[in-house]
Amino acid sequence: MELLTIGAFARACGLSPKALRLYAELGLLTPAVVDERTGYRHYRRDQLEHALLVAWLRRIGMPLARIRLVTGQSRADAAREVAAFWREVEADVAARRPLASFLVDHLTGKGPEMTDTPRPLVLRCAARTDRGLVREQNQDAAHADARIVAVADGFGPSGERASSLAVDTLVDGPPATGDVLGALRLAAERAERSVRLLTADEPDPGSGTTLTALAWSGSELALVHIGDSRAYLLRDGELTRLTHDHTLVQTLIDEGRLSAAEAESHPQRTRLVRALHGGADAAPSRPDSLLQQARAGDRYLLSSDGLHRVLPDDVLRSVLLEPADPEAVLDELVRRVHAAGAPDNVCCALADVVAA
Structure with a gap:
C-alpha cells in the first residue's frame, strides 16, 4: 500500500497541512497511518478523491459539518445536497445585497441630494x-x-x-x-x-x-x-x-x-x-x-x-x-x-x- 506524507498529500489534493490536521480532528479526513513515535501522518493514495471533494466543497463555502454529511452520502444524494446548499447561498447573497448597498452608501457619504435649505x-x-x-x-x-x-x-x-x-x-x-x-x-x-x-x-x-x-x-x-x-x-x-x-x-x-x-x-x-x-x-x-x-x-x-x-x-x-x-x-x-x-x-x- 503506497502511503503519502502529509506534505505530498496536501500538494496532491490542494488542501494545506493545517487544514488536513483540522479535518483529522473533526473526523472528516482521517490519516491512514499516524506514526506513534513521531506523530507523522500518512495518507493512502485512494483517499485523494475524498480529499478533492472536501476541497471543492470548501471552495463553494460549505460548512464543515455539512461537508461531513455530504461525503457520507451516495453520489446522487450528495448532488442533491450540494444543489440545495447552493440555493441557500444564492438566497443569502440576495438577503445581504441591501447591506452591501448600505455600506457603499455609508463609506462614500452618499445620501439624498442637498438643497439650499436643508431641514x-x-x-x-x-x-x-x-x-x-x-x-x-x-x-x-x-x-x-x-x-x-x-x-x-x-x-x-x-x-x-x-x-x-x-x-x-x-x-x-x-x-x-x-x-x-x-x-x-x-x-x-x-x-x-x-x-x-x-x-x-x-x-x-x-x-x-x-x-x-x-x-x-x-x-x-x-x-x-x-x-x-x-x-x-x-x-x-x-x-x-x-x-x-x-x-x-x-x-x-x-x-x-x-x-x-x-x-x-x-x-x-x-x-x-x-x-x-x-x-x-x-x-x-x-x-x-x-x-x-x-x-x-x-x-x-x-x-x-x-x-x-x-x-x-x-x-x-x-x-x-x-x-x-x-x-x-x-x-x-x-x-x-x-x-x-x-x-x-x-x-x-x-x-x-x-x-x-
Whole structure:
C-alpha cells in the first residue's frame, strides 16, 4: 500500500497541512497511518478523491459539518445536497445585497441630494419591555428618547439589575457634542465598569448583559453593540441588520464549522462569547461600533433575542413597513411574539428619522 506524507498529500489534493490536521480532528479526513513515535501522518493514495471533494466543497463555502454529511452520502444524494446548499447561498447573497448597498452608501457619504435649505432631522422614538409568557422575571431593559435609544438583555442572578444599570449609565451620561461616536463609546465603557462593580463578587461568568445602543447628534447616528441583541435599519423598503451576534454558534458559522440551519437547533445557541459582565476572569467587552449619516424616512429597530429569535426577518420587515407610529409598531411586534408563544423576555425600541 503506497502511503503519502502529509506534505505530498496536501500538494496532491490542494488542501494545506493545517487544514488536513483540522479535518483529522473533526473526523472528516482521517490519516491512514499516524506514526506513534513521531506523530507523522500518512495518507493512502485512494483517499485523494475524498480529499478533492472536501476541497471543492470548501471552495463553494460549505460548512464543515455539512461537508461531513455530504461525503457520507451516495453520489446522487450528495448532488442533491450540494444543489440545495447552493440555493441557500444564492438566497443569502440576495438577503445581504441591501447591506452591501448600505455600506457603499455609508463609506462614500452618499445620501439624498442637498438643497439650499436643508431641514433638520429628529428622532421619533418608543421603547417596550415585556416579560413574555414563560419566564418568571423580566431581565430586559429598554430606553428611547431624542438622544439615546438602547436595549439590554440581562443574564444571571443579577441580570435584571445589570441590564437596567447599563442602560441608565448611557442615559445619565453627558450629551454628545461633536464626536457622537466617541461619546457613546465612553458611555459604553462607563456602563461596563458599572456592571463589573455590580457583579464583582459573583463566580465567573456570573451575571451580565448585552447592550445595543444608538446615540443621535445632528444628522449622525452612532451605534455600539455587544452580545446578541440586534439593531436593524429599514431604508427604502429594505431591511438591513447592522449588528453581528457575539455568540458561540455565530463564531462557528463564521469559521465554516456550522450552517445557519444547524445553529437553530444547537444546544449552545444562546451562549455569548462577548457581553458586559463581571467575574474574576472576565475579558474586556470590546463592543462593536459604527457611525453613519441618517436619512429622513429611516426606521431603526433595536431588539433583544426574545423578539428576533421568534419573528424572522421577513415578518419584522412586513411590520416595520407599516406607516404607523413607533408605539403602534412595537405593540404589533410584541403582539406577534405573544401569538408565537413568547418563550423569553421581549425588549425592543424603535426610532424613526423624520424632518423637523
